Amino acid sequence: MHFRTLSYALSLSLCCCIASCGSPAKRIETGGPQSITTTSDVDDQDISEAANAMLSSLLELGVLRQAPQQPAVLLIDRITNDTTSDFPIDNLVYAMREQLVNSGQAAVNTTYGSNAESKLAQGEAKRDQFETGERTRIPNDFALTGRITELRRAAGNVRQSTFTFRLTLTATSGPRKGLEVWTKQAQFTKQGTKASVGF
Amino acid sequence: MQILHKTKLHPLAAALAATSILVACGTVNTVSTRTERASTSVPYHTQVNDAFANIFLKATDVRLVRTQGGVLKAQIDVANDGFRTRHFSYQVEWLDANGTLVESVMNNWRQAQVYSGGSVSLTALAPTPECTDFRLKVRENQ
Numbered sequence: 215m216h217f218r219t220l221s222y223a224l225s226l227s228l229c230c231c232i233a234s235c236g237s238p239a240k241r242i243e244t245g246g247p248q249s250i251t252t253t254s255d256v257d258d259q260d261i262s263e264a265a266n267a268m269l270s271s272l273l274e275l276g277v278l279r280q281a282p283q284q285p286a287v288l289l290i291d292r293i294t295n296d297t298t299s300d301f302p303i304d305n306l307v308y309a310m311r312e313q314l315v316n317s318g319q320a321a322v323n324t325t326y327g328s329n330a331e332s333k334l335a336q337g338e339a340k341r342d343q344f345e346t347g348e349r350t351r352i353p354n355d356f357a358l359t360g361r362i363t364e365l366r367r368a369a370g371n372v373r374q375s376t377f378t379f380r381l382t383l384t385a386t387s388g389p390r391k392g393l394e395v396w397t398k399q400a401q402f403t404k405q406g407t408k409a410s411v412g413f
Numbered sequence: 414m415q416i417l418h419k420t421k422l423h424p425l426a427a428a429l430a431a432t433s434i435l436v437a438c439g440t441v442n443t444v445s446t447r448t449e450r451a452s453t454s455v456p457y458h459t460q461v462n463d464a465f466a467n468i469f470l471k472a473t474d475v476r477l478v479r480t481q482g483g484v485l486k487a488q489i490d491v492a493n494d495g496f497r498t499r500h501f502s503y504q505v506e507w508l509d510a511n512g513t514l515v516e517s518v519m520n521n522w523r524q525a526q527v528y529s530g531g532s533v534s535l536t537a538l539a540p541t542p543e544c545t546d547f548r549l550k551v552r553e554n555q
Contacts, residue, residue: 276482
């Protein structure tokens with residue numbers, strides 16, 4: 215009897231020990247050095263680095279400053295995810311928009327086309343046009359398109375994935391209308407047998 | 414006697430060969446045509462070097478140039494004189510003329526690696542033309 219009680223107590227304490235050995239939840243810096251790194255998926259830090267690479271190229275070359283109007287007006291066209299990794303493209307696009315729009319280096323037209331981002335604003339513009347009888351059209355300077363692709367390879371247990379982010383700006387006004395005026399690709403290759411915590 | 418001499422030489426030769434192979438594996442031989450500091454070099458070399466010395470790397474040059482887009486671009490040349498490839502992360506935060514941090518999605522952590530005997534140029538672009546200085550953080554990867 216005494217032995218049974220002792221064994222119960224020991225089992226209970228062992229369970230408690232195992233339960234407390236796990237990693238407690240905590241907040242970490244998004245895309246920071248404590249982030250999880252996988253080999254087969256696009257991670258937070260990959261998106262942040264891709265956005266940084268794209269913005270750096272755009273700002274270094276001064277492409278947006280060549281637009282006839284300032285700030286340059288951007289249309290966000292299709293950016294497709296052709297990888298097997300399921301991640302929101304908006305994380306990339308909005309990181310870039312935040313930097314460009316909030317610093318006054320570009321403006322995004324959210325009322326353009328049949329799939330306008332802001333239906334309300336588009337409706338307001340249409341109502342103004344109807345009431346005044348004047349057709350006002352926001353002149354757009356560039357359209358942003360892109361594609362994200364993936365190349366996978368393996369050697370034994372070791373898996374390798376290369377994710378390529380490609381973005382392109384096409385002029386929609388001025389003498390170079392319809393031509394590609396900027397393009398950039400950023401690649402990230404990850405290799406390993408399993409995901410890890412931290413860079 | 415001769416046999417004994419031979420058995421003494423063998424491990425030494427083997428060790429020397431093994432060391433040569435180990436050192437040669439993953440080592441990069443680097444040369445540069447630049448022998449002097451660039452005209453765009455900035456006098457932060459020592460401080461930047463201190464940050465890299467903690468992870469056994471050496472900053473050979475720090476430059477700041479104004480790009481055609483009107484924003485500053487920082488370039489930090491880092492050399493690895495050690496015997497193994499170093500993986501590290503770095504973050505460049507930009508400051509305006511008042512020393513205030515300019516918040517930006519471009520202030521993210523980035524990863525880099527530099528092979529033994531090799532060098533790498535880290536570049537960072539200021540998010541706005543108002544940025545005048547930068548702050549560098551370096552961390553060795555696990």
